[in-house]
Amino acid sequence: MSVPKYQEYRDSGERWLGTVPSHWDVCRLKNLFEIRKRIVGEEGHQVLSITQRGIKVKDIESNEGQLSMDYSKYQVVNPGDFAMNHMDLLTGFVDISSHAGVTSPDYRVFTIRDGVLCDPRYFLYLLQNGYRQKIFYAFGQGASEFGRWRFPTDQFNGFRFPCPPHKEQNAIAAFLDRETAKIDALIAEQVTLITLLAEKRQATIAHVVTKGINPNAPMKDSRVAWLGEVPAHWEVVRIKRVISSIEQGWSPQCENFPISSADEWGVLKVGCVNGGVFRPTENKKLPPELKPVPAYSLKRGDLLISRANTRELVGSAAAVETDFDNLMLCDKLYRLRLHEARCTPFYLAAYLGTPQARSQIELEATGASSSMLNIGQSVILDLPAPIPSVAEQNEIQEFLRSETGRLDALNAVAERAIALLKERRSALIAAAITGQIDVRGAIPQAAIESSEAIAA
Known part of the structure; x- marks a missing residue:
């Protein structure tokens, strides 16, 4: 909407404020x-x-x-x-x-x-x-x-x-109540869309890694009550059957900021796997007086799982897709290395993020505080998983990259829309309360009186 400016302005005497309508105090x-x-x-x-x-x-x-x-x-x-x-x-x-x-x-x-x-x-x-x-x-x-x-x-x-004069204060407040409510409603629509996209994303991943891509594939009972049916040609085995090693890292006293160059060493934070995506920037710089442990450096194909976090985040898993020679595993993460001929890290990370696997991980998590629960190695190692051939796992990976990429693009558009709406909201408020726009004719007197009555 187009809102006019006041006819006359004067210097307010305040640098942050600039000019104000000439009749304002x-x-x-x-x-x-x-x-x-x-x-x-x-x-x-x-x-x-x-x-x-x-x-x-x-x-x-x-x-x-x-x-x-x-x-x-x-x-x-x-x-x-x-x-x-x-x-x-x-x-x-x-x-x-x-x-x-x-x-x-x-x-x-x-x-x-x-x-x-x-x-x-x-x-x-x-x-x-x-x-x-x-x-x-x-x-x-x-x-x-x-x-x-x-x-x-x-x-x-x-x-x-x-x-401004009292009646003008009323008009500005009523105008902003009305306009910000409109903007807030648009923001709420985008937030709802983001929620639906996240649900769709999770449902897509969960379906594909437990039922496969082919909707016509014959199914069989997995013999795991919470897992249900899986494709007949898939195996259902405990995770320990598809890994070659599992270990924890090192948690020395680090700086409170991440590394800034390849010449520095960092230790991963447990949140680096939140959301099923590996974020190498989630690290803390190792102080120069401490000697790094190269054996804890990250390698392509490492599967990282948080062993200590809140109930919603403990057990979060993500695959490392490239070498990070100067980033080290921390004590609150498990690193699994898989038998390449049996299972890919991307597929297993996706499976561990499904509601079926999450339900079991959260059930087994223990701890005195809900803000920091732990899962033992046995919880991960003994967890049943449906395992297709590596060739089919790779097909699933490509399918999910395409589908989640499309959903993530829509999510990015919605987030950008929210950012622009918030900028618009902030700019509109700033303009109205400082007199950069004249809203006196933008809202009927009856609406002003109604807004006053609601506020009272």
Whole structure:
């Protein structure tokens, strides 16, 4: 849609803001908002936290980020209050609370001053845009946006931002409510498409590696209840019958960043096989004072399986398709080397990612914490697998490369569409709240009043 600009602009006096409509004010936060200073010491309150999905109530019983019941420094939060994270990576992220409760000193709680006429929705759009565009970083303190960064009270109170007349705030908020809802609906459609493509991809792989490509092939009972029928000319054997070796690697204390050249040595991270695709960039650099172990280097045809991870990821498998002489196996990965005349790594990796195989792996995974479960070598070695001839495995591989490639291309288009829609959403919000477009005539007064009533 085409939205006009205002007729007259003036310099706002703020570098980040530039020009604003000539009839708009530029206000300091402290003139419109006041920081809540009330603290509580007694127990029995809902503890709130701010995430990028909004303000939520912490689950204290599961110790979700809550190790103490001492509320002596906690702030009261009432429904309708603004709450902002003012430390670390989420610094500047803000939302309006729909809950009553308390929150830690890591958050700043503030509310519209008595007697000040403001549309909270407009200022929420404005403040969230300040977070997304990293505007607040220029006014804070800290070595880096990735370190212990803070948005101190004085800088918060002194921050200057555009303040249109109240009725214009209503119009901007109503316009953005309507337009962002449209964009969000389009994004949701693309997310649904991506989910369907992922399901189709998994179903295609699972069918082909357990039933074959030929729909007319005679079938037989696999004699494995959870596997069902397989092509009559396939074998069903335990995985240990098709491998020549299995081993684990080495997990020394490494740097927190990957290697950047072929002259450096890296140790794989367990997540390098997530999703059934090998990602060599998922590694940590070996410190120069440690001597590498070349025997753990990766070779083409290695089949890697995660032995320790969450329930959804433990047992993830991927085939290595080229040599990586300077990347080493870690202790949380199994490396299987297969009998080339019996089974290919691509086929076995695909099979291990099927719902049938995953169900057995997850069933056998053990551990005290759901965030780190383990599977023993025997779980993999004793797992039954349907094995066609190597020639048919290669045919299956080519078929799957073609089919998954087509699905992956569609997935990439959907992801690009989401990225463009998010860019459009962000640009539209930034333009409206800073007065770069005039939305007063873009939405009927009745819609503005309806939007106000819903927000209230």
